[in-house]
Amino acid sequence: MNDVIVAQKLTKRFEDLVAVNAISFAIKEGECFGFLGPNGAGKTTAIRMIQCVSPLTSGILQVQGMDVTKEQRRIKSLIGVAPQEDNLDPDFSVLKNLIVYARYFGIDKDVAKKRADELLAFMQLTEKEDTPIDKISGGMKRRLVIARALINDPKILILDEPTTGLDPQARHVIWDKLRELKKRNVTVVVTTHYMEEAQQLCDRLVIMERGKILVEGTPRQLILDKVGNGVVEVLNPDPQVEIFVRSIGWTQERAGDRLYIYTNENQEARRQLLDRFPQANIIIRDATLEDVFLKLTGRGLKE
Amino acid sequence: MSLLENVSLRAWTVWQRNRDVFFVTWKTNFLPPFLEPVLYLLAMGFGFGILVTLPDPYKNVSYAQFLAPGLVAISAMYGAFFECTYGSFVRMHYQKTYDAMVATPLTIEDVITGEILWGATKSLINGTIVMLVIAMFGLASFPGLLLIPFIALLAGLAFGSIAMIFTALVPNIDSFNYPFFLFITPMFLFSGTFFPLDVLPGWVRDVALGFPLTHVASMMRDLSLGMLSWSALYSLVYLLVITLVAFYGAVWLMRRRLVS
Numbered sequence: 152m153n154d155v156i157v158a159q160k161l162t163k164r165f166e167d168l169v170a171v172n173a174i175s176f177a178i179k180e181g182e183c184f185g186f187l188g189p190n191g192a193g194k195t196t197a198i199r200m201i202q203c204v205s206p207l208t209s210g211i212l213q214v215q216g217m218d219v220t221k222e223q224r225r226i227k228s229l230i231g232v233a234p235q236e237d238n239l240d241p242d243f244s245v246l247k248n249l250i251v252y253a254r255y256f257g258i259d260k261d262v263a264k265k266r267a268d269e270l271l272a273f274m275q276l277t278e279k280e281d282t283p284i285d286k287i288s289g290g291m292k293r294r295l296v297i298a299r300a301l302i303n304d305p306k307i308l309i310l311d312e313p314t315t316g317l318d319p320q321a322r323h324v325i326w327d328k329l330r331e332l333k334k335r336n337v338t339v340v341v342t343t344h345y346m347e348e349a350q351q352l353c354d355r356l357v358i359m360e361r362g363k364i365l366v367e368g369t370p371r372q373l374i375l376d377k378v379g380n381g382v383v384e385v386l387n388p389d390p391q392v393e394i395f396v397r398s399i400g401w402t403q404e405r406a407g408d409r410l411y412i413y414t415n416e417n418q419e420a421r422r423q424l425l426d427r428f429p430q431a432n433i434i435i436r437d438a439t440l441e442d443v444f445l446k447l448t449g450r451g452l453k454e
Numbered sequence: 455m456s457l458l459e460n461v462s463l464r465a466w467t468v469w470q471r472n473r474d475v476f477f478v479t480w481k482t483n484f485l486p487p488f489l490e491p492v493l494y495l496l497a498m499g500f501g502f503g504i505l506v507t508l509p510d511p512y513k514n515v516s517y518a519q520f521l522a523p524g525l526v527a528i529s530a531m532y533g534a535f536f537e538c539t540y541g542s543f544v545r546m547h548y549q550k551t552y553d554a555m556v557a558t559p560l561t562i563e564d565v566i567t568g569e570i571l572w573g574a575t576k577s578l579i580n581g582t583i584v585m586l587v588i589a590m591f592g593l594a595s596f597p598g599l600l601l602i603p604f605i606a607l608l609a610g611l612a613f614g615s616i617a618m619i620f621t622a623l624v625p626n627i628d629s630f631n632y633p634f635f636l637f638i639t640p641m642f643l644f645s646g647t648f649f650p651l652d653v654l655p656g657w658v659r660d661v662a663l664g665f666p667l668t669h670v671a672s673m674m675r676d677l678s679l680g681m682l683s684w685s686a687l688y689s690l691v692y693l694l695v696i697t698l699v700a701f702y703g704a705v706w707l708m709r710r711r712l713v714s
Contacts, residue, residue: 165714204556204557205713206713223561224559224561225559227557228558228559234550234553236550238550238553238554239554240471240549240551240554242475242478243474243475247474251471251474252554252558254467254470254471255464255468255555255559256558256559257464257559
């Protein structure tokens with residue numbers, strides 16, 4: 152697999168803040184690559200540099216072998232961008248939004264119409280094609296933003312928080328569509344702070360904090376490496392429970408009203424706990440990316 | 455001049471976007487630039503004008519004839535200035551239209567150029583409508599009349615570029631009150647639009663000669679009264695220089711504001 156996006160010591164400094172601090176990564180053709188991290192971690196800044204809309208402070212960044220500081224128009228013609236903030240044109244209908252956007256790419260009128268029809272069908276928006284933007288729902292707007300990002304038939308699709316603020320139905324529709332795109336060999340770059348989204352979509356991901364990459368890997372491998380298979384949660388634990396857990400040597404963390412125990416044998420751990428503390432309120436579950444994320448970035452608020 | 459290297463023909467797609475919006479909303483856009491000058495012409499030109507005797511070289515000209523090309527000039531100024539202040543700020547700040555555009559092969563320089571071209575087009579449209587109105591009242595003469603839209607377009611490029619400088623600088627939309635009160639209103643009143651500049655004290659006149667609107671109004675008046683002279687050429691060059699300097703400044707300031 153070819154690397155389509157390569158960053159070496161990529162750095163972005165604003166006046167008094169290093170938003171992206173010498174990060175290196177390589178994104179492969181056809182994969183879905185995620186940037187995860189709390190607010191202010193530098194995810195959006197990183198992808199804005201890939202999009203050629205934010206100049207680098209230092210480092211190297213190449214998209215399909217082209218330098219982002221030099222061949223911006225060519226790079227921008229190859230990528231599609233679905234930004235975090237809806238910036239659809241409120242003065243136009245659904246269809247017209249796509250047609251006008253296609254014109255910015257210099258796409259021929261007939262081709263634009265054909266692609267717009269296909270994309271509206273793909274995103275289940277055909278019925279709404281003549282509806283003004285302010286009359287469609289948030290989920291439809293997001294789908295339209297993604298359709299718009301596909302109007303130039305991009306090699307690389309960049310999605311910044313694609314499902315933030317959507318209800319579960321709308322979110323699942325978008326995930327389905329993105330997985331379909333991956334089958335067509337579109338490279339997808341996504342930022343999110345929804346761990347479930349990352350787990351659903353990403354082949355590989357990085358977790359960022361304060362401009363740095365903390366870890367990189369596949370979701371599965373990161374969970375196994377950083378947390379293990381399973382998690383036991385004890386609600387409102389008795390102080391004796393904590394002492395007991397520590398004496399056994401399980402990896403544990405206390406947060407709020409719960410005690411988290413990270414172990415590959417969570418059934419066994421629950422049995423042992425219940426033997427000793429029959430009254431304890433215990434939940435066992437599989438470990439998720441969220442556990443990895445919280446373990447690495449901490450439970451304190453970031454802002 | 456590396457900023458200008460980033461301007462391409464793709465700027466027209468920005469212009470086309472604004473034109474398309476104009477055709478969606480033209481019913482609400484169309485009347486005001488047409489009604490206001492008519493009201494001015496009736497009240498000032500035909501009403502107030504009865505009290506007025508003009509000095510040389512306008513001795514044989516009625517006040518309505520004197521005022522009419524000034525109104526065309528004002529409508530050309532307003533066309534681009536409103537479009538490239540309030541209109542552009544709404545697109546830039548509230549609708550995030552520029553963000554959407556620069557995610558495509560358009561550069562920020564293309565976007566600003568397209569916006570100014572559209573502002574100039576609004577000046578052309580408004581100026582031409584008002585020109586037709588004064589022609590219907592018999593207040594302008596052929597063939598000079600036919601060149602007035604061209605001057606309106608040029609005025610639009612100048613005022614659109616100047617407006618875009620303010621748009622690049624203001625912190626919020628209410629701040630446009632300052633350029634409007636401190637720049638547009640003095641120009642509206644003291645650019646030889648309502649009375650000949652010669653009646654002003656020396657230094658005020660010198661200031662007024664620096665106003666771009668003075669030169670737009672003077673060219674339009676010369677054309678409409680059939681009094682064209684070499685001074686129009688000076689005005690034309692002055693306006694072109696202002697346009698180029700303001701355009702370069704607008705693009706530079708917009709890049710500074712938007713690219714981070």
